[in-house]
Amino acid sequence: MKNIIAPSVLSADFGNLARDIEMLNASECTWLHLDIMDGVFVPNLSFGFPVVERIAAVARKPMDAHLMIVNPDNYIERFAKLGVEYLTVHIEACTHLNRTIAAIHDCGMKAGVALNPHTNVSLLEDVLGDIDLALIMSVNPGFGGQKFIPGSVAKVRKMRKMIADSGSKCLIEIDGGVGEDNVAMLAEAGVDAFVAGSSVFCSKDPLKTISFMANA
Ligand code: DX5
Ligand code: ZN
Numbered sequence: 001m002k003n004i005i006a007p008s009v010l011s012a013d014f015g016n017l018a019r020d021i022e023m024l025n026a027s028e029c030t031w032l033h034l035d036i037m038d039g040v041f042v043p044n045l046s047f048g049f050p051v052v053e054r055i056a057a058v059a060r061k062p063m064d065a066h067l068m069i070v071n072p073d074n075y076i077e078r079f080a081k082l083g084v085e086y087l088t089v090h091i092e093a094c095t096h097l098n099r100t101i102a103a104i105h106d107c108g109m110k111a112g113v114a115l116n117p118h119t120n121v122s123l124l125e126d127v128l129g130d131i132d133l134a135l136i137m138s139v140n141p142g143f144g145g146q147k148f149i150p151g152s153v154a155k156v157r158k159m160r161k162m163i164a165d166s167g168s169k170c171l172i173e174i175d176g177g178v179g180e181d182n183v184a185m186l187a188e189a190g191v192d193a194f195v196a197g198s199s200v201f202c203s204k205d206p207l208k209t210i211s212f213m214a215n216a
């Protein structure tokens with residue numbers, strides 16, 4: 001089976017956004033990954049609803065939105081209206097995670113929960129039956145182009161075992177420093193979905209890079 005590749009639009013050329021989204025439409029990627037940053041949860045700003053709306057107008061693949069923001073509950077409905085399929089919130093930003101997951105499902109989206117590099121995967125144990133995606137951050141969130149944190153591999157293996165033991169159908173996604181050099185190793189460890197920003201958009205041949213990663 002092919003790996004799910006989710007190129008991060010954060011690394012696209014925003015002056016030629018439609019062109020870059022068309023490139024992803026024509027590629028072997030499965031999802032488009034949208035990194036939403038608020039300058040509070042992470043020390044950076046990215047883009048908001050007007051840009052997501054333009055991406056949605058051109059995209060022919062499901063949108064996978066990764067909210068690196070505080071108070072994500074305030075925006076769930078608007079992301080649903082824009083056609084987002086997977087909405088992922090950070091466990092570190094949610095005081096009432098169970099309620100947030102239910103609100104995402106109530107709006108017709110699939111629910112993901114992201115863990116920062118310091119957050120133990122065991123914290124997801126009691127919600128595994130309720131979520132569709134567990135996102136393991138393999139860099140500290142906020143910026144593209146950072147180096148993969150090696151300890152993330154052990155977290156993937158632990159998460160894979162937890163999912164198998166629980167009978168959950170939850171997918172494992174990894175985000176940060178992922179590219180052609182580590183995709184096969186991560187697939188073997190149990191990753192289902194791979195976010196790739198700079199490795200795709202800084203590649204001389206993004207279509208080839210996506211194809212390599214999808215079939216690794
Ligand atoms: C980091 C974001 C990532 C990032 C990945 O805060 O969540 O999605 O854009 O970029 P690369 O693949 O360049 O590490
Ligand atoms: Zn991301």
